[in-house]
């Protein structure tokens with residue numbers, strides 16, 4: 001589907017009253033969008049990448065407490081963290097998007113593709129505990145509520161990650177996956193400050209941001225930096241709705257916000273789209289907000305940032 005057609009549909013659906021709009025949008029995604037076939041592989045990969053980043057700075061996830069910002073429709077990231085040893089995962093979302101039928105389908109997928117999923121994890125530090133937890137999924141005896149209780153995954157929605165009922169300095173890791181690109185920059189800054197309040201002094205922030213134009217995920221005719229060509233006003237006309245809002249912040253702005261929130265970046269895993277770099281060098285005209293930035297900064301596809309409190 002052409003991205004402008006998709007933008008039009010999203011804009012039309014977003015003017016319906018919230019509850020109806022959410023339900024209709026979900027149905028559309030289930031029938032002809034990204035939720036047609038449930039496949040948790042990407043979510044498991046993202047969860048494992050978060051775990052490996054934590055281990056990469058000599059920390060462990062074993063017996064640790066996580067707060068995840070922006071759950072979305074499923075809990076595949078919390079499930080992955082639990083399998084890897086986390087003791088408690090509080091996952092919060094401003095919107096109650098979670099769907100039990102999707103969680104069920106993801107768990108069924110894991111059951112039916114047991115060997116392939118096991119291979120993704122490799123050997124974990126605590127193999128006995130991992131096997132026991134994996135068996136809980138494979139046996140499939142629990143309903144979703146029972147499973148969430150067993151795995152200590154606490155879903156809180158609607159709940160704003162700018163203000164959570166979690167005590168000071170009680171969590172080990174504050175994480176998010178594909179969330180910060182969707183919130184206004186001042187909100188991002190407030191979420192980080194709240195995260196810092198909850199983090200233990202030796203805790204970590206691990207945030208993954210997708211800097212690409214999300215329309216390019218389904219319309220492969222446009223480049224990942226397509227949206228950088230538009231003025232703020234033009235872009236908001238296409239995507240200034242609850243389904244596609246993207247702040248278009250580049251990695252330099254994101255890092256500045258982290259530093260201003262009193263955080264120190266200690267590691268990052270960047271992916272740069274070389275095709276985007278080539279397009280800019282060959283004359284693609286960017287909006288003035290981006291035109292003065294280095295091509296590589298504008299072309300960052302995604303980043304996983306690990307930060308500590310200063």
Ligand SMILES: C[S@@+](CC[C@H](N)C(=O)[O-])C[C@H]1O[C@@H](n2cnc3c(N)ncnc32)[C@H](O)[C@@H]1O
Pocket residue numbers: 069070071072073092093094095097159160161162176177178179182183187191
């Ligand atoms: C694109 S979804 C990402 C979902 C999931 N993390 C994933 O990787 O698929 C972004 C989520 O962030 C949530 N969100 C946005 N602002 C938030 C806030 N201030 N507090 C909590 N959640 C928020 C949205 O409701 C949405 O469900």
